[in-house]
Amino acid sequence: MRRFRAVLACCGFTALLALAGVAAGPAHATAKQAVAPIRPSISDWQYLGNGVTPPSQAACNAVGRRCFNPDAMHHSYNYASLLAAGNQGQGKTIAIIDSFGASSIRQDLYTFSTQFGLPVPCGANTTAPSDPSGNCAPGVSPRFDIVCPEGCRAAQPPPPNNSAYQEAGNLWALEVALDVEWAHATAPLANIMLVTTPTAETLGVQGFPPMMQAEQYVVDNHLADVISQSFGAGEGSFHSGVAPIDQLRQAFIDAQANHVTVFASSGDGGTTNNYKEPVKNPGAIPYPSVIWPASDPLVTSVGGTYLCTDATTGTSVDSVSPPGACQANPGVREVGWSGSGGGYSILFPRPAYQDTLPPGSTYTGTSVGAPGPNTNMRGVPDIAYQARSRTGVLVYLTAPYPPGATSTGCGGANPCDTGWYVVGGTSAGSPQWAGLIALADQIAGRDLGFINPALYQIAANPAKYANDFFDVTLGNNQTSSIPGYSASTGWDAVTGLGTPNVANLIPDLIAATP
DSSP states (O other), X not given: OOOOBOBOOOOSOHHHHHHTTOOOOOOXXXXXXXXXXXXXXXXXXXXXXXXXXXXXXXXXXXXXXXXXXXXXXXXXXXXXXXXXXXXXXXXXXXXXXXXSOOTTXXXXXXXXXXXXXXXXXXXXXXXXXXXXXXXXXXXXXXXXXXXXXXXXXXXXXXXXXXXXXXXXXXXHHHHHHHHHHHHHHHSTTSEEEEEEEXXXXXXXXXXXXXXXXXXXXXXXXXXXXXXXXXXXXXTBTOOSOHHHHHHHTHHHHHHHHTTOEEEEEOOSSTTOXXXXXXXXXXXXXXXXXXXXXXXXXXXXXXXXXXXXXXXXXXXXXXXXXXXXXXXXXXXXXXXXXXXXXXXXXXXXXXXXXXXXXXXXXXXXXOOTTOOSSOSSEEEEOSEEEEOOTTEEEEEEEOOOOOTTOOSTTGGGOSSOOOEEEEEOSGGGHHHHHHHHHHHHHHHHXXXXXXXXXXXXXXXXXXXXXXXXXXXXXXXXXXXXXXXXXXXXXXXBTTTBTXXXXXXXXXXXXXXXXX
């Protein structure tokens, strides 16, 4: 996930949030640096080659990385047994919200699925256009659909990353490929709905309303059971007060009322985010900050880790292979990633579900030097998942070229190559968590909906916490001169409650949700 910047404020929903056990809010990178407020939550990547066959682990190790395929990820987080038992998310739909879409996503999903032996959903093929005209007939499942509630973008490759970093078209294409392919890898028989907007994501004012209107469309029309968001903006970059957030977050309130689970990546700047101006070189928010929508109490925020399991099997810890973060911590399965967005909101007070935390948690509720009440505020993230590209997931992308181009160059856009990438960022975790909840919804025979109270309820029980979560206790998310936080036992502002031991967590999560 790229760094995000922009702002929001909240208020006005006290009664509704109280019903959900959530307090209402008072007013108030990594390889490729981004400088525009709203960006895709994809932080860094490494291009590995243009063959159709996925790269070997040796090829990944040669560039200082380990690369996870779906089977290794299934075993790393202990849900291969659920998939083998026939629990693959069938009948459930995951909505992925992204700008622009990607001009080759149907073909790329087909390649990804066939290369890893995954079911090929209807709508993933090498011939249909990557727009709604390629959607399958009603009733077919599993399916991959593309929906453009705000209108589809013109049928041309996304714009290259421009000097103001306001559109980042090719970066959104890689984000789309990551989100779609890994939601599918996690819940192979769930339906995937890519919901796109046609706008350039500039400064929050122009970008956020179409994104949130698209989510509202999904909720209002009961199109999905789970929503994944891999974008965001620094809270401190919105200067216009309460009104914008009241309008933007209505989709989350309605999602909670309709039992739709909503995830958001926590960001890839650690505690460092930017204001929205000046546009071409925005200044850093001068205190530890978090991004919205990840900071919204009605959203489940996903932070990130280095995953140090064996990237071939996923069944054991590998402290020998790259990267250095794994080699330096022998026997440790996960280390908190420095880019994992985390800290405390300046907009939302501490929700009731965060009142009881596991022993050893390091929740302070305050950010040094931050404005506003700055005491007992909402903590971010809630949970975590693999994020750093040095222990990243494999993604296939047919990189779009600008109009008229037929080979390399991409007019300055980046990424700019067709083939396999190993990709990182907290946006890797949001679609995978969405897939896990699709599995849980299918197993339960109902939609779990808003899961935050249940997650914290489980974690408050020491036996269940030890059984259902991998507690990440190492790592720090300082990425600049702005102070960061350290991972700890229990909840922390790097990895939240930790990562999921899925086969154990899902039954308890089902039991803890209404």
